[in-house]
Amino acid sequence: MTLLVVSAMFGGGVFNIPQNMAQSAALGAILVAWLISGLGIFFLARSFQVLADIRPELTSGIYMYARAGFGKLAGFLIAWGYWLSVAFGNVGYAVLLMDALNYFFPPYFAGGNTWQATLASSAIIWGLCFLVMRGVKGASVLNNIGTVAKFVPVTLFLLVVLYFSFSRDLFTSDFWGNVSDQARQDKPLGGVIDQIKGTMLVTLWMYIGIESAVVMSDRADAATVSRATLLGYFLVTVLFVLVSILPFGVMSQGELAAMAPPSTAAILASLVGAWGEVMINIGVIIALLSSWLVWTLLVAQLPWACARDGTFPKIFAKTNKAGIASFSLVISTAIMQAAVVLVYFSNDAWNLMLSITGVVILPAYIGSAAFLWKVIWSGDYPADAKIGKISALSISLIATGFGLWLVYAAGVQFMLAGAVIYAIGLPVFYWARRSSAGSERAFTGVEALTAIALFLLAAAAVWMLITGQLPQVYSS
CATH class of the missing domain: 1.10.287 (Helix Hairpins)
Known part of the structure; x- marks a missing residue:
């Protein structure tokens, strides 16, 4: 379960965090943004932990919480938005994967939305669909291997940057983004609040998947779901923060902002030569395929769970001999295919998928935290819960407030x-x-x-x- 959570969050996006964050903010604002996002997601994860304890019967809870608390339409809309956010997120993986392949086969996959990239993305989308159709166990084994393998290039990247190339003077210069930089064509970053807002959808994108153990909670007990969620959160948070801030000790904000994805590859190439760029791009490919596999599992799970209680049409509950939600998976794959075609006509494919995914998943997070608040307010909070009522109320209010802040930032x-x-x-x-x-x-x-x-x-x-x-x- 922990590897499921880690792999869901720790996808190919981590390899482009330096450019994604530097595009909108200087180092000081990035640190504040991670502090806000890290705390907000922590309390959101704690909300899932509390709900798994007090309402263990609500499996696939990311939508059932909203349905139990706010009615059938609210539950449906949460499930619908979450489902499509997962589908669009997979298309975001496709864009990044094509960019990584373009390093080895230029210029056929440049930008992730050439006609060659569209055909390759489509082939992988349907290939993963048929792989998952064969059963969860085999897909989980492949995910575990991929999750371990993708830590290698990230760890090496951090070691090279920190121990061999890090400049403390460069790291602390232009901390709040006040110095003009020709590398970013003198583009003003704005005030600190604007910079923080500009990074919010990026940080949200990186944390999408924190709920994956909850989505698959019908396959494990509540204690396992709770521990896996928090352990996965702490592991990826440390990595996200380090990968996004340490490059400021190697290059200026403007230089980082101007890099093509995956920016970690360009940074490592400038420090150790071409082999570093090759290794990072291989790491991106492994990471993306591993996370993409996890999200192919998740994208079929929710409509299947919804169909069992009447929130989705009954046909979505159809399963094959391997116990996989076959109809749900095929329809989900068809939606991803349509989104790939949409990306083909976009100027900025990656940011389009990142932004849409972040926006449509927000109600799922807010709804879960708000449901916990409602349970406490209505007096139904069990006296024997592992977390006290006052602590649970604080957790729910902070998590809900964080979700509303993200709406404002979007x-x-x-x-x-x-x-x-x-x-x-x-x-x-x-x-x-x-x-x-x-x-x-x-x-x-x-x-x-x-x-x-x-x-x-x-x-x-x-x-x-x-x-x-x-x-x-x-x-x-």
Whole structure:
């Protein structure tokens, strides 16, 4: 379970953290951003830990928590958003993988969205689908091997930077991003708050997967889920912070911001030569395939769990002889295929997938933390829980506040794009409710108003996209 959590978070994105973070912020703001994100995610992980203890019957809890606390539509929307965020995240892996392959086969995979990259990504997406169809055990063994293997290049990168090339003077210069730098073409970074906000979707992307043990909680006991979540969190946090800040002791913020992905490869090549770049790119490929495999498991798990209780149409509960949610996996793969085609027409494929994934997963995190708060407030918190009521209340409030801060940091433009994604799911919810609820109304009064509001927001967002008023979200 711990390796599952680590592999879900520790994907290929870690190899491009230096450029991703330096693009929006200087070292001081990056440290503050990691402090905020690290604490926020810690309390979110603690929320999962508490909920696994007090409500162990809610397996696949990332959506069941919202459903139990806020109704069927809320549960569906959380599940829908999480499901699509996983699918889009896999397409983000495809973009990074193609960039790594482009190092060995230039220029066919440049940017991750050439026609060659699109064909290769499509082949891998369906190949992983058929691999997972064969069963969880074999996929888990491959993931464990890949997880261990991808630590090697990252560890070597950190050792080379820290012990052989690190400059303390360079590390502490321009700490808050006030010095003009020609390498970034004199692009102003803005104030510290703006810099921190600019990194939030990056840090959120890196932590996506913290909930993976919860999603697979029907395959383990609550204590295992809890320990794996926290251990995985601590392991990856240390690595994320080190990989993002130590390069500032080798290059300036402007130089880091201008690098092509994966930026760790370019940094290591400048220090040890071409072999370092080769090793990092191989590490990226191993890391991405390993994490991609984990997320292929997860992408099918949630719709299957939702279908069993009527939140998704019943057909999603269909399994094959190996016990894999076959229909859910095929539909998920088809969605990823459509997203790969969308990426082909995008100017900035990686940032598009990163931003969309971060925005649509936020309600899943906020809903889980808010459910814990509701359980405590309603007086249903068990007296014999491992974590006291006051501590649990503090955990839930901080985790919810962190989620709302991320909504603010993401910005209105990406929240509008998220409304489009959620609105697309409403007909699926109607289908599921009509097929499982019999004569019961598909929408309650409040749910109907929520659905109308979502459709209006989605219509406004589509119009703004068509007229070019949301270039931050999508530009072809």
